[in-house]
Amino acid sequence: MTAPKQRPVLPFPSKDPAGEPTSEGMDLVARSQTGDVQAFEAIYRQHAGRLYTLACRMAGSAEDGEDLLQEIFLQAYRKLGSFKGDSSLGTWLYRLALNHCLDYVRSRHAKMSKLTDTLDADASYQPTARRDTPIARLDLERALERLPDGCREAFVLHDVEGFDHKEVGRLLGIAEGTSKSQVFKARAKLRALLR
């Protein structure tokens, strides 16, 4: 029997300080482990927004993001015993959430046999006239949902979450050069969508 594949330790996005474990976080974890649901709710309230945002963007829809959020916190509840305080609770939860999102998108790729490099012709690189108005955040959020699987995850991890291409490649199981190519394709597609 072969040994299970070891999952690499996930990096943390460089733009976001990992933070140190706090006594408040450790206290909430300890209370949650004894079945104190209110303590776990406090953990949820502190971190749900960030993890929900990550899940929505990685999955490409709010509906899937909500399902992922529930699964992430259920998994966190079950795994609280493995939190040893080596990092902040936020970092631990972020890694758990990112792992879960990556598993989900990998599984969806396998199930849906989606091609990651099939972009519409209008997304190809073509210098065009400059837009007249600045890009609104809400428009970019909506356009993100229309990106094909593959380049959306690479774009979210690189341009939104702040991982470098080497880390994105490691997270998605692709070469660093492929990460670059996917991010560039995503930007071209976004530019076309936001024109």
Place this chain on the structure above:
Amino acid sequence: MHPDEIVINDYADDALTPAERADVERHLAGCAQCRALVDDLGEIRRVAASLEQREAPVRAWSRIERAIQLEAANRAAEDRTRGVLPNAVIARLKSSRAIRLGLAAAAVLVLATAVGLRLLPRAARSGAPGSPPAAVMSSDAAQIEAELRQAEAHYERAIQGLEQIANAEKGALDPQTAATLQKNLSVIDQAISESRAALRAEPTSEPAQQSLIDSFKSKMGLLQDTVALINDMRRGNEAGAARIVSGPKPKG
């Protein structure tokens, strides 16, 4: 000739060598189209890095809390069943062919259910980009509901059979054990009711579907353990009964 896509993006990412950068800037000085592209890429990067955090839906916590409580109730019910039946009860149990036959019939139903239940993956039902068209999604949702109803019917029949067997032997249990068993069954029945209510509100909700199936499994497990215990004692298999009462062997 315009620089290629990779070079332009690397320029926007400030990832070129000084010499490469100078080459691109010479081109940009005379090409308004590429300047516009570089400006747009820079803006996309800037806006992407400043996207705001979303608020999790208000209902999300209540769904998580319900799932945690259900999981805790299932675990507690399992622990109590395994730990509460005293040896005195076991000693009073006698052998019965009907119980063995009933248990075998229920096991067949459970197997049929496990084989028959094929809930579709979430992605096939979602509204995510690239999802199947609405008509296909609607057909999938109907199929999921039909499969769930079928699974529910299997479980209900199996549970009914087990309940009949357990009720026929109710007198063999001491009052404390019977009360604990009843309390645990009530907790699971409550979970089943809540899952059904959630499904009525959201028929394609995967957590609600899973919650309902998990609750059925818990009830089946509780009843099966009780009946298996009675069965073993009636056959005079004290070793088997002791194994059931003490719970499963630790792994490893």
